[in-house]
Amino acid sequence: MELLAPAGNMEKMKMALLYGADAVYMAGKAFGLRAYGGNFTREEMKEAVEYAHSMGKKVYITVNIIPRNEDLEGLDTYLKYLQDIHADAVLISDLGVFDIAREAAPDLPVHV
Numbered sequence: 334m335e336l337l338a339p340a341g342n343m344e345k346m347k348m349a350l351l352y353g354a355d356a357v358y359m360a361g362k363a364f365g366l367r368a369y370g371g372n373f374t375r376e377e378m379k380e381a382v383e384y385a386h387s388m389g390k391k392v393y394i395t396v397n398i399i400p401r402n403e404d405l406e407g408l409d410t411y412l413k414y415l416q417d418i419h420a421d422a423v424l425i426s427d428l429g430v431f432d433i434a435r436e437a438a439p440d441l442p443v444h445v
Contacts, residue, residue, distance in 0.1 A: 335355045335356055335391075336353060336354050336355045336356070337354065337355065337356045337357070337358060337393070338354035338356075338357050338358075339357065339358060339359070340357040340358065340359040340381070340392075341359070341371060341372070342371060342372075342373070343373070343377055343380070343381065346359060346381050346384075346385075346392075347384065350384075350385060350388055350390050354390070355390055355391065356385075356390055356391035356392065356393060356421065357381075357385065357390070357391075357392055357393070358392075358393040358394070358395055358424060359372065359373050359378065359381065359392065359393075359394060359395065360372040360373065360394070360395045361373055361374075361375065361378060361394060361411070362374060362375075363407070363411065364396045364398050364400075364404075364408060364411060364430075365395045365396065365397055365398060366395070366397050366398060367395075375414060378392075378394065378415070378418060378420070379418045382418050382419055382420055382421075386419065391421040391422075392420055392421055393420070393421055393422045393423065393424050393444065394415050394420045394422075394423050394424070395423070395424045396408075396411075396412070396415075396423045396424065396425050396430060396434070397424055397425060397426040397427075398426075398427065398430065399426065399427050400427060400429065400430065405429075405433070408430065408433055408437070409433055409436070409437035410437075412433065412434050412437045412438040412441060413437050413438050415438065415441055416438035416440055416441040420441065421442065422441070422442035422443065422444050423441060423442070423443055423444070424444050425443055425444070425445055426445070431443060431445065
């Protein structure tokens with residue numbers, strides 16, 4: 334069993350982990366349903382992953398858009414970045430995005 338908590342910003346992420354969450358989920362500035370909800374920059378996501386991993390905890394990144402074709406620009410690069418910073422998984426809701434993730438970042442775990 335894993336206690337998974339939302340992390341809307343760096344402070345909330347750290348508090349969730351310090352108070353017992355085993356993992357957090359967060360969104361980047363793009364490709365999430367809350368694309369305009371503040372969220373994490375790429376640099377902040379990298380810092381969050383490093384922080385969580387230093388505590389033996391996990392970070393999942395939401396990539397849960399239901400995209401139109403124009404929404405897909407840069408998605409492959411973004412997924413590769415998430416793989417490179419060692420995000421523990423991406424949370425995906427669209428099977429087209431799932432296919433792109435498998436191709437662009439084959440070592441990045443995908444949760445549907």
